[in-house]
Each structure stands twice: as structure tokens, then as C-alpha cells.
Amino acid sequence: MTDNHLEDKRAIEIPRWKGLLHFLGIYAVIIVLTPIALIVDNDFLTFKNINNMLTGMQHLLIVVLGASFITYSGKMADLSIPFTMVAAAFASVFFLPYGLLAAVVAAIITGIIVGGINGLAIGHLNLNPIIWTFSMNYVLEGVLRLLFEGRQIYPQGPSLENFNAIANYRVFGFIPPVILLAIVLGCGLHYLMKHSRFGKDIKLTGSSEEVAKASGVNVPLLILKVFVISSLCTALAGLSSASSLATANYSLGNAKDFDAVTAIVLGGIALQGGKGFLSGAIGGLVLITMIQTMMSAIPGVNNYWQAIVKGVLFITVVAANAHFSRKAGKV
């Protein structure tokens, strides 16, 4: 009885506004920030500006959808995202002369191979995900520069028009196809993460690998799958980047790893794993894009400031997260 009495004291009634805030999460910040954005930039909510923002974030959106699984599974981040994108871009452009399908399949296979190697190393050999993917990024860069002798390549062949259309066509005249893909992919992946058996196993593994093992989860296999999912998405983003740039170059993935993990953490998928929603990560990306757009609209603010703001934002969120979870006795 004394035991239950203690519980009662600890059960704190959550006020309604806090519940609402908890439900909205990162979107609450977006709602608050929108009027400010309008003051800074009167054109902020114009059709053209929104369209620009969507186009600007479309590749990263696909990356974020996949990379969220890595963070959710407790493996923090994939730092080989930049050159996984580049590798997929080169593969698709290289195989484009054999048709659009060949290009897409080449990108997908590239994603599966890179994700498979990452997943095996991190899941089966239990290597540190940050160190491994960090190194993987450099190895991929070296391999690609060797294979293509350091040159960038350009799409050509009979399917060139279709390839260009991936990023440049507009459904109903205004929706980029990649955004449509992201919506379909996002719904599917959300279901996978939150409502499938696999998703529940990822949540358990992300929360505690030891508990997952002692509950019968095949943790190495699960980690392998997670990395393959992530790299597949990254590869698709590489393909769409190549399409929008009409070239495969070595810098199209620059900083995409950091941007992705910032969006994910900002959106409430904690680095400790097992927490958060895919919709949150998307919100995080929207917020970053908003901030970038706002900053570029302020006269006299250099582009380099954006990097500083993103870096500080990331550190702040991670530190705040760690602070509050320690306070709640979770770490």
C-alpha cells in the first residue's frame, strides 16, 4: 500500500496547453515563427516562395525519411550520406544511356550495397556507427574519384528528357514529383515505424539493445535492415539531385548528413533512440528551411551565417535533450 501511495504523489496532472504543445511538437515552433517570417520577408507566404522552399528541400526530405530510422534505432547518424548520394548520382547518370529504368535501378542497387556494408559492420561487428560511416564516406569518395578519374559526368542518351523531368516536371503545374514521392514514401515509412512489428522492434532496440536481445530481437539483422532503408532513401535523393543539377558531381551531397541529423533531432527523434515521430523529423526540416529562407531575405546577412545558425541550433537541441532526460532520470 505504501508503494501505491508513493506512485500517487508522482502522478502529476498535465495541463491542457502543455498537452497541446506536446502534440504539436516542432510544428508549434513553425506556427510561432511564420508571422515573424512574414515581418522579415513580406513575400514569405507567396506561392512562389513556398514553391521555392519545397524545391530547395525536396532531396533532403527523402534523405531525412530514411535517416530517421537510424536515429530511431539508437545508431545516431549516418555520416556517409554525402557520398552515398554522390555514388547513386554517378551510378544513375552512368547507366542512363541504357534507359531511365536502368538509371533508377543502378541508384537503388548502389543504396542497397552501401547500406548493406554499413549495416553489416555496425550491426554484426558492433562497430561505432559514427566512426564507421565517417570513414565510409571517405572510402566512397576515393572509389568514385578513382573510377571516374575525378571528372563529373553528364546525363545523356535517349532517356535524357525523362531523367531531367524527375526534378523539373511539375505535377498540376506546381508540385515537384519528388515531393509526391516523399509523401507516398513518408506514409509508408511512418506506418513501418509506428505500426508494424518491425517498427516496434526498432523502438525497443533504440531504447536498449540489451533488452531487445533479451526479448528475442535479432538485433544485427534489424540494424542491417535499418541501414539499408536509410541508404536506399539517400540513393533516391542522389538520383533526384543529379536530375535537378543535370550532372553528377562530387559536391551534390555536401553537408546533407549534418542537415539531415539536425532536422531529425530538431523534430524530436532523440539521439538516444526509441523516441519521436517521422512527422517530427519532417517538421524539423521545414523549420530549418524556413530559417534559411528568412535569413537569406534579410539584407546584409551573409550565407555563411546560415551554417553558424544551423550548428548552434543542433548543439542547443542535443544539449537541451540530454539535460531534460537527465533531469527525468532517464540517462
Added chain:
Amino acid sequence: MSATSAILKMRDVSKRYPGTLAVDRVNFDLKPGEVHALMGENGAGKSSLMNMMAGSFDDYEGDILIEGKPIQLHSPAIAKNKGIEMIHQELANALPLTIAENIFAGNLPTKAGFFIDKKILMENAKTYLKQVGLNINPMTKIEALSPHEQQLVEIAKALSNHPKILIMDEPTSSLSRSEVGKLFEIIAQLKSNGLAICYISHHIPEIFQVADRVTVMRNGQWVTTDNIQHFTPEKLVNNMVGKAIGKTKIKRQNKAGDIAFEFKNLSRIGFFHHINFNIRKGEVLSIAGLAGSGRSEIARSFCGLDPLDYGYVCKDNKVLPIFSYKDGLDFGLAYLSEDRKLEGLALDQESLFNAMSALNVKERKKSSDHERRDRYLKLAEELGIYPVDPERLVNQYSGGNQQKILLAKWMTTQPELLVLDEPTRGVDIGAKQLIHEVIGQLADSGMSILLITSDLPELVELADRVLILHKGHIVKELCSDFTEDSILLAANGDLS
């Protein structure tokens, strides 16, 4: 009393934890040149008393006198200063450092106040190593040593502080027989140098080899102190266990069914060897043995959690191909871990999620979230999980409720054989009673239960049959009329 006066006296000391009185007005004294053994079952208060001596508590009640002078033993630093050193059961050496660096950690001899004086360090280290009979280069890294040698280094480290009192907590738990012999020689040597040694161990035969006097504790209270010559193993066990009062068996229908599983020749080298037994449907079988006898390891291995070197599990005369824990679950086995916090529950997740996490792995087709919720609410009511809030995080529950959620987690998988490893560790008395009743009901429903517990009253209350495990071998089977005494004696390698 004897001519030599005590160096340490504890008078009416008590230590209170929230909700329990771990040490209850205990008197204890230590004389120079004696080995004084402290005995008792799990939870008897030995560890608390010992930690009190080592200065771990600043809130104990009662008086402690060292060499006749009252002293406030409120921090480990004070204890060290007064010449009290403790050798912990778990070795606390810093592995990548050398022996010498470990011995003089925090107290390294220096040249010109900055550079380490290697020569003096070597010489000093050698003198202390000699005292514990170690003839090894002091520049050897700790990680290159065997557990026994590491322990000797630990003792050398304690000796380097010139202690008057040495507390040894289960010093033989990781040693082989011959190493135990060597350790006892060293203890005899230290004793003849006038050191007072407080010796804690579960191993009763050892006590008769090494101790001069014995103090027995039970339920936090002092029971008796006497010279070892006045004890027999039976008398010692009697004192430790006490009179069984009101401990009745859980009411059971007790219809022993057919054989559910057979375990043949199970071996994991270094842990357990040639384990043969079977378990019937609706039976509560217990594996009893001292900590480190390989109890948990057997269960972990046959379930598929840990490797198994030889042997197999049979059901209906067919060998079950178990290569992973998932296979074990599929064949109707389940293992409830003794470490709730590390392996049992994801503490920062919801109770509903945790309770369904094993089912999620086992079931072929995912049950809907709605079904799961209903199932959980039913179980929560059955087990008395309070408050019944499926979204409440596990770490917001008390230990007793957490243990119930852990039990629920494995009950959902509806195993044919449920292994319960310390099912009531760190649980309040009410929750314990309820868990015992549920275990009885599960067995009555036809489930086989393999109970692994250090809690002897619990074992006697629940088990239908007991296998005694000693150093990785099954040495005895007790089918009926077993008592705490007979189990404890048998687990110590049968002294009668």
C-alpha cells in the same frame, strides 16, 4: 573474553534505508590477529554492516569505537585514515595501468614533485607484492593478470596503506580450489602480523578453514557470535536460516502432468557441465546453488540467449533446433532476466509497449494496437500493476510494479516453460506475495516453471522439486521434504 582487546567495536549500530531497517542494533567487534567471519543469508544485512565499517554511510545510528576511541565513520576517507581497508568482491583495478601504478594510485612517488620516480615505485611495489606472495614484475599491466592475481594486487594495494583492519567481501568467489588454498596461506600470514580481518562469505566450508570467530546475522539482526570450534555446519546453517515461521507452501492443485521438456547433457565449458534433467507440465522446478554456480547460465544457454557447447533440449522425444533466442521463444521457452534494468525493461518507454515487446517478437501476425491494449489492461488488473496507465513510462513505476510489468511481458508470450530468474529481487513484500500467487496459478494452468532464486524461503514456498547445483554440476535432487537448511547444506557441497 580473551586477553587481547578489540581494535574495532560496534555498539548497537543500525542502518535504515527507506522502508527497511537493514542493520538493526547490531554489536560486532574485531580483535587484532583474528579472522572474524560474518555470515547470513541474502538480505541478512552483512553487506550493509560491512559498508558501514568501510565508511560508506554518514547516517548510521549507534557507536563505533576504534582502539577504544569513539569515531564518526562517515566517509571512506575517514575509514582509510583509521586503517580500515576493504577488498571488494568485484575487482576495482584500473585495467590498462601497471601493477605498481595500481598499488600507488593517487599516491605515486615523485622526483622533483612532478616526474614519477620509477625506481622507488618499483621497489615499494615489490615489497607489497612479496607480502601477498606475488613474484611478478610490477610493471606488468593488470589486464594481463588472472583474476586471482588481480585480487592479490588488490590486497597489496590495501596493504600499502598499512591497515589495521582488512574487510574481505566474498574473496574466493572467482577463485579455483588451489588458489583458495594460497589465499588462505596469505590470510594466515597477515593474521600473524596482527591484522584484524573481517571475512564475508557464503561458502560454509571455507569458514571452517579460515575463520577464528563467527558472527551470524539474520534479517538485519545479530544472532550469535562464537568461536568457530563451537560450531558445526548444521548449527551454523540453523542460525543463519532461523526457525521457519508461518512459511506455508502456496496452495496448488499439484497435478504433475507429463514430461514437457527434457534437457540432455547440457554443457557450456567453464560454466556448467553434463546437466541432465526434465521438467513436467504444471511443475515448479527450482535450480538452487550458490551465486556463481551456473544457475542462470544454464537457463540462458538452453533458451538460446547464450551459446551452448554441447547438449540439446527435447520435447516429445524430438530435439528442438534452437540457434537463437527467437527460436527458443518459438518453441515455447521464455527467460525472465534477473537484471530488470539492464535486460528486462526499456525503462524510458511506456508500460504497454514494454509488456508487449516480447509478444511483438514472437507472434506470427501482428495483433492490433487495440487488442494489445485490452490484453495489457486485463493483465495489469490481474497482476495489480498500479497505476494502470498504459502510457506511463516504466521508470516512473516502483520496483515492485516494474517487476510485475516484466512478468506480464513474458506471460503474454504464453510460454510452455517459463524460466524465472530472481523473480522478486528488489520488490516490496506485497508485490512479492502477489507474484508468488501468480506463479502458482501459472503452474496450475499447466505451464512449467523453472525457478532460479537466492531467496531460500521463496524457493521452499514455491518449488515442487529442487536440483542442487554446485560448481556447474547437478549434485543432488530433492523431491520432497526439503527445507532451507537442507538446501543450503547441499548447495555448499553437502557437508553432512
